Amino acid sequence: MQIPENSQQPNHRLKQSEISACRKLTAHLQNNRCAICEIDLNSVVACLDHDHRSGRIRGVLCNNCNGIEGKIYNLSNRGKRTGTTESYLRKILCYWALHAEQPRNLFHPMHKFPDEKKAIRNAKARERRKKKE
Numbered sequence: 001m002q003i004p005e006n007s008q009q010p011n012h013r014l015k016q017s018e019i020s021a022c023r024k025l026t027a028h029l030q031n032n033r034c035a036i037c038e039i040d041l042n043s044v045v046a047c048l049d050h051d052h053r054s055g056r057i058r059g060v061l062c063n064n065c066n067g068i069e070g071k072i073y074n075l076s077n078r079g080k081r082t083g084t085t086e087s088y089l090r091k092i093l094c095y096w097a098l099h100a101e102q103p104r105n106l107f108h109p110m111h112k113f114p115d116e117k118k119a120i121r122n123a124k125a126r127e128r129r130k131k132k133e
Contacts, residue, residue, distance in 0.1 A: 014057070023048040027060040036065040 014022055032041045045063035080088035
């Protein structure tokens with residue numbers, strides 16, 4: 001299958017019958033790796049990803065990344081107050097990075113530390129064993 005790649009060629013809307021071949025060729029060009037998580041596309045459901053705004057094919061993603069990418073875009077688009085969805089996502093990444101580098105020593109009251117989680121698991125296990133007796 002010949003897939004027009006450069007802007008010199010006219011726009012080409014894929015036919016439904018061309019999707020499989022396009023997905024295989026695009027995956028091959030990506031070394032059969034998901035463009036986001038890099039999992040081997042032969043071991044998962046591979047999806048031909050496209051930009052829902054423009055319709056342009058972007059690449060091949062594993063089913064997991066394809067679904068998450070769409071949700072991230074939609075939630076970011078909904079969450080932004082000003083600017084673009086992309087700038088909103090960059091701000092979130094900067095916010096995470098800042099707080100990873102400069103963490104505060106204050107913890108949310110609902111947060112459980114590993115030893116607390118272990119104690120809860122052990123208490124539940126004791127309850128289950130007690131019910132069996």
